[in-house]
Amino acid sequence: xxxRPQAWGRPRDDxxxxxxxxxxxxxxxxxxxxxxxxxxxxxxxxKFKDGVVMAADNLASYGSLARFRDVSRLRTxxxxxVIGFGGDVSDMQYLDxxxxxxxxxxxxxTDPSPPPSDDAADATSNxxxxxxxxxxxxxxxxxxxLLYARRSKFDPLWNHLxxxxxxxxxxxxxxSADLRGTAFSAPALATGxxxxxxxxxxxxxxxxDEQARQLDRDAAVALVRECMKVLYYRDARSLDHxxxxxxxxxxxxxxxxxxxxxQSWAFAERIRGYGTQTV
Numbered sequence: 287x288x289x290r291p292q293a294w295g296r297p298r299d300d301x302x303x304x305x306x307x308x309x310x311x312x313x314x315x316x317x318x319x320x321x322x323x324x325x326x327x328x329x330x331x332x333k334f335k336d337g338v339v340m341a342a343d344n345l346a347s348y349g350s351l352a353r354f355r356d357v358s359r360l361r362t363x364x365x366x367x368v369i370g371f372g373g374d375v376s377d378m379q380y381l382d383x384x385x386x387x388x389x390x391x392x393x394x395x396t397d398p399s400p401p402p403s404d405d406a407a408d409a410t411s412n413x414x415x416x417x418x419x420x421x422x423x424x425x426x427x428x429x430x431x432l433l434y435a436r437r438s439k440f441d442p443l444w445n446h447l448x449x450x451x452x453x454x455x456x457x458x459x460x461x462s463a464d465l466r467g468t469a470f471s472a473p474a475l476a477t478g479x480x481x482x483x484x485x486x487x488x489x490x491x492x493x494x495d496e497q498a499r500q501l502d503r504d505a506a507v508a509l510v511r512e513c514m515k516v517l518y519y520r521d522a523r524s525l526d527h528x529x530x531x532x533x534x535x536x537x538x539x540x541x542x543x544x545x546x547x548x549q550s551w552a553f554a555e556r557i558r559g560y561g562t563q564t565v
Contacts, residue, residue, distance in 0.1 A: 322374035322444045324348050326359045327523045328480030329370035330513050331448050332488045333458045333473045333498040334506035337534035338450035340368050341510045343517070344542065345525035346375045352525065358542045360529045364389050367422040367451030368531045368538055369429070372477035373465070374444035381429075381443060388428075392420055422451025422459040422533075426469065434467025442466070446477040450533050458498075458533075473498040476513075479521045484513040503532065515546050 299305070324346050331340035346354035359371045361382055369385070371378040420428070426449040436443050442465040453459040461471035473495050474488035491509055492498040501509070510530065517524045526546040532539045 322377075324353065324375040325523075326357065326372055326375060326378070327521055328476055328478040328484065328517055329359065329372045329446075329448050330476040330480045330484045330488070330510060330517075331370065331450050331460055331474070332492050332501070332506055332509060333460050333495070334492075334501035334503055335458075335499045336503060337452075337458050337532060338368075338460050339503075339506045339510045340370050340448060340450050340531045340533070341514055341528055341544075342370050342372070343514070343525040343528040345523065345527075347523045350522070352523075355525060355527065358529045358540075360531045360540055360542075361385065362531075362538045362540065363425055363451075364392060364420065365537055366533075367420075367425050367449060368533050368540070369425075370448040370450070370477070370531075372446040372448075377443040377445050381445065381447075384432075388420070421454055422449055423453040423461075425449055425451070426459070426461040426463060426471075430463040430467055430469035433463055433465055437466050448475055448477060450531070452533075452535065456535070479523075480513065480517055483516055483520055487513050487516065503534075507532065511546075518546055 326346055327343065329340065329342040331338055340360060342359040344355060344357055344359070345352055346357040348354075354375075357375060359378065361369045361371070363369060363385055369381075371381070429447055429449065433443055433445070433447075444465050446462070446464045448460065448462055450460050451458075459471070460473065460475055461469060462475050462477070463469045464477075473492040474485060476484040476488070488509065491505070492501060507530070514528050518526050528544050528546075529540060529542045530544045531541075
C-alpha cells in the first residue's frame with residue numbers, strides 16, 4: 287500500500303497499476319445499499335383485541351458501533367397505520383419520504399362528485415364510498431410490491447418492514463414485507479434478531495387471532511415491553527431506549543422516549559460455562 291496520506295486506501299500504482307475507474311461510466315444500472323452500513327435491528331409487534339402494539343429501539347448502528355441513539359424507526363401513515371423499519375437507515379429515510387408524498391396525494395384526492403344524498407351518505411357510512419383510502423392492508427400490499435419491484439431491478443431496498451393498523455373490515459391488521467418482497471401476516475411478528483427471540487415469547491399469548499382477541503391493551507403493551515427487555519440483554523445491536531406505538535380505531539399513539547426500567551445484570555452471576563467460571 288502507498289502510505290502517503292493523499293493515497294490512503296489505494297494500492298500502489300507502481301506495483302498494481304493505476305486505478306481504472308472506467309467501469310463507473312459503463313452505463314450499468316445504478317446499484318445502492320448492496321452492503322448496508324448504518325442499520326437498525328429488531329421491530330416487534332403483536333395484535334390485541336382493539337388494535338396493534340409495535341416497538342423498535344432508537345439505535346442506528348454503524349457496523350458494530352452504536353453510532354446514532356435517537357433514530358425512531360416507527361413511522362405513521364395517514365394517522366391510521368404504523369410502519370416499523372428494520373435494516374438500512376438510508377433506505378428507511380427514502381421510504382419515509384416516499385410515504386409522505388403518498389400521504390399527501392391521498393389527502394388531496396377528494397371525490398369531485400356533488401355532495402351525496404341521504405342514501406349515498408348512508409352507503410358512505412357503511413364503508414362503500416367511491417373514494418378509496420389506503421388502510422393498513424392496502425399500504426402493506428403497496429409496500430410489498432414496491433420492495434419486490436426494486437428487488438427485481440437488482441437494486442433492493444434493504445429493509446424488513448412491519449405494517450400495523452386496520453384492514454378494510456375494521457379488524458386489526460399486522461403484516462410483514464422484506465427486501466425480496468416476501469409478504470405474510472400473523473398475530474405476532476418481529477424482524478431481525480427479534481424473529482428468533484421475541485416471536486416465541488409473543489406466541490405464548492398470541493399464536494392465533496383468537497388468542498390475540500383475548501389480550502387487552504395493557505397486557506399487549508406489557509408483553510412488548512418484556513420482549514424489548516429480552517432483546518436488550520441478548521442482542522448486541524440493541525438499546526434500552528425505544529419507541530412504542532399503539533394503533534387503535536381512534537388513531538395512533540407513538541412515544542419515542544421509552545426506556546427499560548429495572549435493568550439488572552445480576553442474573554449473569556448464575557450463568558456458568560463461560561470464561562473462567564466453572565460449572
